[in-house]
Amino acid sequence: MPPVTSETVRDETDRAERVVVVSIMKSGTHLIQELMVALGYGIYGQSRVTPDIRPVLDDDTRRRLIRAVHEPEDAERLASAGGQAFREASDEAWSALAWSWQAKFGMPLENRYGREVVNGPLVEQALRRTAGSDFAETPANMAWILTEFDVPKIDGHFLREWSETGSPRIIFNYRDPRDVLLSAVNFLAGRTKNGYGNFAEFKVFNRILRALPTLGDRLMYAMTDPSFPGHDAYEKALWLLHHPDVCKVSFEELVGPQGGGSAEAQREAVGRVLRFLGVEDEPENIAPHLFKRDAFSFFKGQIGSWRDAFTPEHEKLFTDRYGEMLSAYGYLDAV
Numbered sequence: 001m002p003p004v005t006s007e008t009v010r011d012e013t014d015r016a017e018r019v020v021v022v023s024i025m026k027s028g029t030h031l032i033q034e035l036m037v038a039l040g041y042g043i044y045g046q047s048r049v050t051p052d053i054r055p056v057l058d059d060d061t062r063r064r065l066i067r068a069v070h071e072p073e074d075a076e077r078l079a080s081a082g083g084q085a086f087r088e089a090s091d092e093a094w095s096a097l098a099w100s101w102q103a104k105f106g107m108p109l110e111n112r113y114g115r116e117v118v119n120g121p122l123v124e125q126a127l128r129r130t131a132g133s134d135f136a137e138t139p140a141n142m143a144w145i146l147t148e149f150d151v152p153k154i155d156g157h158f159l160r161e162w163s164e165t166g167s168p169r170i171i172f173n174y175r176d177p178r179d180v181l182l183s184a185v186n187f188l189a190g191r192t193k194n195g196y197g198n199f200a201e202f203k204v205f206n207r208i209l210r211a212l213p214t215l216g217d218r219l220m221y222a223m224t225d226p227s228f229p230g231h232d233a234y235e236k237a238l239w240l241l242h243h244p245d246v247c248k249v250s251f252e253e254l255v256g257p258q259g260g261g262s263a264e265a266q267r268e269a270v271g272r273v274l275r276f277l278g279v280e281d282e283p284e285n286i287a288p289h290l291f292k293r294d295a296f297s298f299f300k301g302q303i304g305s306w307r308d309a310f311t312p313e314h315e316k317l318f319t320d321r322y323g324e325m326l327s328a329y330g331y332l333d334a335v
Contacts, residue, residue, distance in 0.1 A: 016277045017140040018168035021045075022149040022240055024233045026183040027175035028251035028259075029145060034290045035254070035270060036143035039279050044098055045145035046107065048197075055142050062090030068137065069093040069126045092122060094139070100126040101138065105146060106153025112199040134161050135168055144168075150236045169277055172240040175251035176331045177322055178306035184230055185209060185218045205229065215309060223317050234325040241329065247276040252303050258291040260303035266290070 019041060023029040029047050036043060042055025057065070063079040066089055070078060078089040099118055102109055104127075109118040130137075135158055149170075151159070162168065188202055189209040205228065212218045222228045240246050253269035255261045270283040270290075310318070319326065326332040 014278045016167070016169040016279075018135065018138065019143040019171065019277065020149070020168045021143055021145050021171045021173065022237065023047075023145060023147060023173040024175065024180060024237060025147040025230050026180045026187060027173055028255060029147070029173065030292055031251065031254040031290045032171065032173045032249065033143075033145055034292060035273060035286065036145075038286045038289065039274075039277065039281070041141055041143040042139075043143055043145060045102075045143075046147045047145040049145075055139055057090065057094065057139060059086075061139050062086070062094070064137075065093040065097060065139070066090055068130060068133070069096050069122065071125070071129075093126075096120075096122040096126040097130065097138070099123045100130060101135070101144075103127060104155035104158060106150050106155075107146070107148070111201055114200065132157050136161070136165075148233060148236060149240060151239050166245060169247070170240070170243075170245070171247045171249065171273060171276070172237065173249050173251070173254070174234070174237065174241075174329060176304070176306070177234055177325055177329070178310065178318060178331070179251070179304065180230065180233075181222055181318070182219065182306045182309050184228075185215070185222050188229070189218060201229065216311060216314070219309065219314050220317070223314070223321060234322070234329065238328065247273060249273060254290060255303060256287060256291055263287070 019036065021032055021036060023032055033043060033047055033053075037053050043049050043053045044055060066079045067075045069075075070093065078086070078093075081089060099109070100123055103118065103123075162170070187197075188205045190206055208221065209218050212221060225231070241248065249269045249272065251259075252261055253265045256266035257263055266287045267283040270287045273279075274281055274283065274286075323332065
Protein backbone atom coordinates (compact mmCIF):
# COMPACT_ATOMS: atom_id res chain seq x y z
CA MET A 1 0.00 0.00 0.00
CA PRO A 2 1.59 3.33 -1.03
CA PRO A 3 1.92 5.73 1.90
CA VAL A 4 -0.56 8.55 2.32
CA THR A 5 1.56 11.68 2.10
CA SER A 6 0.78 15.11 3.46
CA GLU A 7 -0.12 16.11 -0.08
CA THR A 8 -2.76 13.39 -0.19
CA VAL A 9 -4.95 15.04 2.44
CA ARG A 10 -6.14 18.46 1.33
CA ASP A 11 -8.10 20.86 3.51
CA GLU A 12 -9.00 18.09 5.91
CA THR A 13 -10.80 20.54 8.19
CA ASP A 14 -13.45 21.01 5.48
CA ARG A 15 -15.82 18.17 4.64
CA ALA A 16 -15.54 17.26 0.97
CA GLU A 17 -18.75 18.11 -0.86
CA ARG A 18 -18.04 15.87 -3.85
CA VAL A 19 -16.19 12.57 -4.00
CA VAL A 20 -15.18 10.35 -6.89
CA VAL A 21 -14.57 6.74 -5.86
CA VAL A 22 -12.75 4.61 -8.42
CA SER A 23 -13.15 0.97 -7.49
CA ILE A 24 -11.81 -1.66 -9.87
CA MET A 25 -14.61 -4.01 -10.83
CA LYS A 26 -14.97 -6.90 -8.36
CA SER A 27 -12.58 -5.31 -5.87
CA GLY A 28 -15.16 -5.05 -3.10
CA THR A 29 -16.95 -1.93 -4.29
CA HIS A 30 -19.77 -2.56 -1.82
CA LEU A 31 -17.34 -1.95 1.07
CA ILE A 32 -16.27 1.51 -0.04
CA GLN A 33 -19.85 2.31 -1.07
CA GLU A 34 -21.13 1.37 2.39
CA LEU A 35 -18.48 3.64 3.84
CA MET A 36 -19.63 6.57 1.70
CA VAL A 37 -23.24 5.95 2.72
CA ALA A 38 -22.24 5.82 6.38
CA LEU A 39 -20.56 9.21 5.94
CA GLY A 40 -23.80 10.70 4.63
CA TYR A 41 -23.10 10.87 0.89
CA GLY A 42 -25.70 10.12 -1.75
CA ILE A 43 -24.52 7.55 -4.27
CA TYR A 44 -24.48 7.67 -8.05
CA GLY A 45 -22.53 5.75 -10.68
CA GLN A 46 -21.45 2.34 -11.92
CA SER A 47 -22.71 0.29 -8.99
CA ARG A 48 -26.08 -0.98 -7.86
CA VAL A 49 -27.72 2.11 -6.34
CA THR A 50 -30.89 1.38 -4.41
CA PRO A 51 -33.46 4.14 -3.81
CA ASP A 52 -32.48 4.57 -0.16
CA ILE A 53 -28.91 5.66 -0.98
CA ARG A 54 -29.57 7.90 -3.97
CA PRO A 55 -28.79 11.59 -3.56
CA VAL A 56 -31.53 13.75 -2.07
CA LEU A 57 -32.02 16.86 -4.17
CA ASP A 58 -33.63 19.96 -2.69
CA ASP A 59 -35.78 22.27 -4.81
CA ASP A 60 -33.04 24.84 -5.37
CA THR A 61 -30.71 22.13 -6.68
CA ARG A 62 -33.45 20.79 -8.90
CA ARG A 63 -34.00 24.25 -10.42
CA ARG A 64 -30.28 24.63 -11.08
CA LEU A 65 -30.25 21.25 -12.81
CA ILE A 66 -33.13 22.25 -15.06
CA ARG A 67 -31.44 25.54 -15.96
CA ALA A 68 -28.12 23.78 -16.60
CA VAL A 69 -29.56 21.21 -19.01
CA HIS A 70 -32.46 22.94 -20.78
CA GLU A 71 -32.40 25.84 -23.20
CA PRO A 72 -33.39 29.15 -21.52
CA GLU A 73 -36.84 29.34 -23.12
CA ASP A 74 -37.75 25.91 -21.69
CA ALA A 75 -35.78 26.12 -18.47
CA GLU A 76 -37.75 28.89 -16.80
CA ARG A 77 -41.07 27.29 -17.64
CA LEU A 78 -39.98 23.91 -16.24
CA ALA A 79 -38.22 25.41 -13.22
CA SER A 80 -41.32 27.34 -12.23
CA ALA A 81 -43.68 24.40 -12.66
CA GLY A 82 -45.11 22.91 -9.54
CA GLY A 83 -45.78 19.48 -8.11
CA GLN A 84 -45.20 16.33 -10.10
CA ALA A 85 -44.32 18.16 -13.33
CA PHE A 86 -41.46 19.96 -11.57
CA ARG A 87 -40.11 16.77 -10.01
CA GLU A 88 -40.28 14.86 -13.27
CA ALA A 89 -38.54 17.64 -15.19
CA SER A 90 -35.79 17.95 -12.59
CA ASP A 91 -35.34 14.18 -12.36
CA GLU A 92 -34.90 14.04 -16.13
CA ALA A 93 -32.46 16.94 -16.03
CA TRP A 94 -30.42 15.25 -13.30
CA SER A 95 -30.37 11.97 -15.21
CA ALA A 96 -29.19 13.71 -18.38
CA LEU A 97 -26.50 15.66 -16.55
CA ALA A 98 -25.27 12.53 -14.76
CA TRP A 99 -25.05 10.60 -18.03
CA SER A 100 -23.15 13.50 -19.58
CA TRP A 101 -20.59 13.47 -16.77
CA GLN A 102 -20.11 9.73 -17.15
CA ALA A 103 -19.35 10.44 -20.80
CA LYS A 104 -16.86 13.16 -19.78
CA PHE A 105 -15.22 10.63 -17.49
CA GLY A 106 -14.68 8.30 -20.45
CA MET A 107 -17.07 5.55 -19.39
CA PRO A 108 -17.84 3.05 -22.22
CA LEU A 109 -21.52 3.88 -22.08
CA GLU A 110 -22.58 2.88 -25.58
CA ASN A 111 -20.99 -0.52 -25.17
CA ARG A 112 -22.66 -1.14 -21.84
CA TYR A 113 -26.10 0.40 -22.32
CA GLY A 114 -26.60 1.05 -26.03
CA ARG A 115 -26.41 4.24 -28.06
CA GLU A 116 -30.13 4.89 -27.82
CA VAL A 117 -29.90 5.22 -24.03
CA VAL A 118 -26.89 7.49 -23.66
CA ASN A 119 -27.20 9.54 -26.84
CA GLY A 120 -30.77 10.66 -26.32
CA PRO A 121 -31.66 14.27 -27.15
CA LEU A 122 -31.59 15.51 -23.55
CA VAL A 123 -28.23 13.86 -22.80
CA GLU A 124 -26.76 15.35 -25.97
CA GLN A 125 -28.17 18.72 -24.96
CA ALA A 126 -26.66 18.36 -21.49
CA LEU A 127 -23.28 17.55 -22.99
CA ARG A 128 -23.44 20.57 -25.27
CA ARG A 129 -24.71 23.02 -22.67
CA THR A 130 -22.32 21.93 -19.93
CA ALA A 131 -19.20 21.62 -22.07
CA GLY A 132 -16.48 23.38 -20.12
CA SER A 133 -18.52 23.54 -16.91
CA ASP A 134 -16.90 22.67 -13.60
CA PHE A 135 -17.63 19.51 -11.69
CA ALA A 136 -18.18 21.84 -8.74
CA GLU A 137 -21.48 22.76 -10.39
CA THR A 138 -22.86 19.24 -9.93
CA PRO A 139 -25.04 18.49 -6.87
CA ALA A 140 -23.18 18.52 -3.56
CA ASN A 141 -22.93 15.78 -0.94
CA MET A 142 -22.44 13.05 -3.52
CA ALA A 143 -20.07 10.16 -4.07
CA TRP A 144 -19.72 9.05 -7.68
CA ILE A 145 -18.79 5.34 -7.86
CA LEU A 146 -16.82 4.45 -11.00
CA THR A 147 -15.21 1.16 -11.99
CA GLU A 148 -12.52 2.79 -14.11
CA PHE A 149 -10.95 6.19 -14.58
CA ASP A 150 -8.65 6.04 -17.60
CA VAL A 151 -6.82 9.37 -17.60
CA PRO A 152 -6.39 9.69 -21.41
CA LYS A 153 -10.20 9.47 -21.79
CA ILE A 154 -11.18 11.96 -19.08
CA ASP A 155 -12.31 15.43 -20.11
CA GLY A 156 -9.37 17.82 -19.86
CA HIS A 157 -11.42 20.54 -18.22
CA PHE A 158 -12.15 18.21 -15.32
CA LEU A 159 -8.49 17.23 -14.99
CA ARG A 160 -7.45 20.89 -14.82
CA GLU A 161 -10.16 21.68 -12.27
CA TRP A 162 -9.14 18.77 -10.05
CA SER A 163 -5.41 19.49 -10.37
CA GLU A 164 -5.87 23.16 -9.47
CA THR A 165 -8.48 22.87 -6.71
CA GLY A 166 -8.18 19.37 -5.26
CA SER A 167 -11.90 18.92 -5.75
CA PRO A 168 -13.53 16.50 -6.04
CA ARG A 169 -11.60 14.29 -3.66
CA ILE A 170 -10.68 11.03 -5.38
CA ILE A 171 -10.49 7.65 -3.61
CA PHE A 172 -9.01 4.59 -5.31
CA ASN A 173 -10.03 1.10 -4.14
CA TYR A 174 -8.37 -2.09 -5.38
CA ARG A 175 -7.82 -5.75 -4.51
CA ASP A 176 -5.45 -8.63 -5.20
CA PRO A 177 -5.82 -9.04 -9.00
CA ARG A 178 -6.07 -12.83 -8.64
CA ASP A 179 -9.07 -12.54 -6.35
CA VAL A 180 -10.56 -9.97 -8.72
CA LEU A 181 -10.25 -12.38 -11.64
CA LEU A 182 -11.81 -15.23 -9.68
CA SER A 183 -14.62 -12.98 -8.48
CA ALA A 184 -15.25 -11.70 -12.01
CA VAL A 185 -15.45 -15.26 -13.37
CA ASN A 186 -17.94 -16.32 -10.70
CA PHE A 187 -19.96 -13.13 -11.16
CA LEU A 188 -20.12 -13.28 -14.95
CA ALA A 189 -20.92 -16.98 -14.87
CA GLY A 190 -24.02 -16.07 -12.87
CA ARG A 191 -22.97 -17.69 -9.60
CA THR A 192 -23.93 -14.73 -7.41
CA LYS A 193 -27.49 -14.74 -6.10
CA ASN A 194 -28.53 -11.51 -7.85
CA GLY A 195 -27.24 -12.33 -11.32
CA TYR A 196 -24.52 -10.63 -13.32
CA GLY A 197 -25.75 -7.08 -13.84
CA ASN A 198 -27.09 -5.21 -16.83
CA PHE A 199 -24.03 -4.29 -18.87
CA ALA A 200 -24.55 -5.58 -22.40
CA GLU A 201 -21.02 -6.99 -22.63
CA PHE A 202 -21.69 -9.12 -19.56
CA LYS A 203 -24.29 -11.11 -21.51
CA VAL A 204 -21.60 -12.08 -24.00
CA PHE A 205 -19.17 -13.36 -21.40
CA ASN A 206 -21.88 -15.04 -19.34
CA ARG A 207 -22.69 -17.22 -22.34
CA ILE A 208 -19.03 -18.07 -22.91
CA LEU A 209 -18.31 -18.91 -19.29
CA ARG A 210 -21.43 -21.01 -18.86
CA ALA A 211 -20.41 -23.07 -21.89
CA LEU A 212 -17.12 -24.06 -20.24
CA PRO A 213 -17.33 -27.20 -18.09
CA THR A 214 -15.19 -26.33 -15.06
CA LEU A 215 -14.03 -23.38 -13.00
CA GLY A 216 -10.49 -24.17 -14.06
CA ASP A 217 -11.46 -23.84 -17.72
CA ARG A 218 -13.20 -20.55 -17.02
CA LEU A 219 -10.17 -19.15 -15.22
CA MET A 220 -7.88 -20.20 -18.03
CA TYR A 221 -10.14 -18.55 -20.57
CA ALA A 222 -10.40 -15.33 -18.56
CA MET A 223 -6.61 -15.11 -18.32
CA THR A 224 -6.07 -15.54 -22.04
CA ASP A 225 -8.83 -13.50 -23.70
CA PRO A 226 -7.65 -9.86 -23.95
CA SER A 227 -11.26 -8.71 -24.25
CA PHE A 228 -12.31 -10.21 -20.91
CA PRO A 229 -13.67 -7.45 -18.65
CA GLY A 230 -11.00 -5.82 -16.53
CA HIS A 231 -8.01 -7.44 -18.22
CA ASP A 232 -6.13 -4.11 -18.29
CA ALA A 233 -7.80 -2.40 -15.33
CA TYR A 234 -4.70 -2.37 -13.17
CA GLU A 235 -2.47 -0.88 -15.85
CA LYS A 236 -4.98 1.89 -16.56
CA ALA A 237 -5.26 2.69 -12.85
CA LEU A 238 -1.52 3.00 -12.17
CA TRP A 239 -1.76 6.78 -12.26
CA LEU A 240 -4.28 6.65 -9.40
CA LEU A 241 -1.98 4.38 -7.40
CA HIS A 242 0.92 6.80 -7.72
CA HIS A 243 -0.83 10.18 -7.54
CA PRO A 244 -0.14 11.87 -4.16
CA ASP A 245 -3.57 13.55 -4.09
CA VAL A 246 -5.51 10.28 -4.37
CA CYS A 247 -6.48 8.35 -1.23
CA LYS A 248 -5.75 4.64 -1.68
CA VAL A 249 -7.52 1.82 0.12
CA SER A 250 -7.70 -1.89 -0.59
CA PHE A 251 -10.25 -4.64 -0.18
CA GLU A 252 -7.85 -6.44 2.13
CA GLU A 253 -7.90 -3.45 4.48
CA LEU A 254 -11.61 -2.65 4.32
CA VAL A 255 -13.08 -6.14 4.53
CA GLY A 256 -12.21 -6.67 8.19
CA PRO A 257 -12.37 -9.91 10.20
CA GLN A 258 -15.50 -11.21 8.43
CA GLY A 259 -13.59 -11.37 5.17
CA GLY A 260 -10.31 -12.66 6.54
CA GLY A 261 -8.75 -9.30 7.34
CA SER A 262 -8.09 -7.59 10.63
CA ALA A 263 -10.12 -5.12 12.65
CA GLU A 264 -7.03 -2.97 13.12
CA ALA A 265 -6.35 -2.64 9.39
CA GLN A 266 -10.03 -1.92 8.77
CA ARG A 267 -10.12 0.86 11.36
CA GLU A 268 -6.92 2.38 10.01
CA ALA A 269 -8.25 2.41 6.44
CA VAL A 270 -11.57 3.92 7.50
CA GLY A 271 -9.73 6.54 9.53
CA ARG A 272 -7.58 7.40 6.52
CA VAL A 273 -10.69 8.01 4.42
CA LEU A 274 -12.29 10.08 7.19
CA ARG A 275 -9.24 12.35 7.39
CA PHE A 276 -9.01 12.61 3.63
CA LEU A 277 -12.63 13.71 3.34
CA GLY A 278 -12.53 15.97 6.38
CA VAL A 279 -15.25 14.01 8.18
CA GLU A 280 -15.34 14.06 11.95
CA ASP A 281 -16.23 10.60 13.18
CA GLU A 282 -14.59 7.63 14.86
CA PRO A 283 -13.54 4.68 12.65
CA GLU A 284 -14.78 2.16 15.20
CA ASN A 285 -18.31 3.55 14.79
CA ILE A 286 -18.29 2.71 11.08
CA ALA A 287 -15.82 -0.05 10.25
CA PRO A 288 -17.73 -3.05 11.70
CA HIS A 289 -20.77 -2.29 9.51
CA LEU A 290 -19.14 -2.29 6.06
CA PHE A 291 -19.28 -6.03 5.34
CA LYS A 292 -22.67 -6.86 3.80
CA ARG A 293 -23.47 -10.39 2.66
CA ASP A 294 -26.58 -9.08 0.88
CA ALA A 295 -24.58 -6.76 -1.39
CA PHE A 296 -25.67 -7.06 -5.03
CA SER A 297 -22.75 -9.08 -6.40
CA PHE A 298 -21.58 -10.68 -3.15
CA PHE A 299 -20.22 -14.23 -3.47
CA LYS A 300 -17.74 -15.10 -0.71
CA GLY A 301 -16.02 -11.81 0.08
CA GLN A 302 -12.85 -13.41 1.42
CA ILE A 303 -9.19 -12.52 1.13
CA GLY A 304 -7.13 -15.05 -0.83
CA SER A 305 -9.93 -17.18 -2.29
CA TRP A 306 -7.83 -17.54 -5.43
CA ARG A 307 -5.53 -19.96 -3.57
CA ASP A 308 -8.28 -22.59 -3.47
CA ALA A 309 -9.19 -22.13 -7.14
CA PHE A 310 -5.88 -21.66 -8.99
CA THR A 311 -3.84 -24.66 -10.04
CA PRO A 312 -0.04 -24.33 -10.39
CA GLU A 313 -0.66 -23.81 -14.11
CA HIS A 314 -3.07 -20.95 -13.39
CA GLU A 315 -0.59 -19.36 -10.98
CA LYS A 316 2.23 -19.49 -13.50
CA LEU A 317 0.12 -18.13 -16.34
CA PHE A 318 -1.24 -15.31 -14.21
CA THR A 319 2.21 -14.34 -12.95
CA ASP A 320 3.65 -14.46 -16.47
CA ARG A 321 0.92 -12.18 -17.76
CA TYR A 322 0.26 -9.89 -14.80
CA GLY A 323 3.34 -10.20 -12.61
CA GLU A 324 4.25 -6.54 -13.06
CA MET A 325 0.86 -5.48 -11.74
CA LEU A 326 1.09 -7.90 -8.81
CA SER A 327 4.39 -6.26 -7.95
CA ALA A 328 3.21 -2.69 -8.49
CA TYR A 329 0.21 -3.14 -6.21
CA GLY A 330 2.14 -5.04 -3.56
CA TYR A 331 0.69 -8.51 -4.08
CA LEU A 332 3.58 -10.41 -5.68
CA ASP A 333 4.65 -11.97 -2.40
CA ALA A 334 1.08 -12.65 -1.19
CA VAL A 335 1.23 -16.39 -1.78
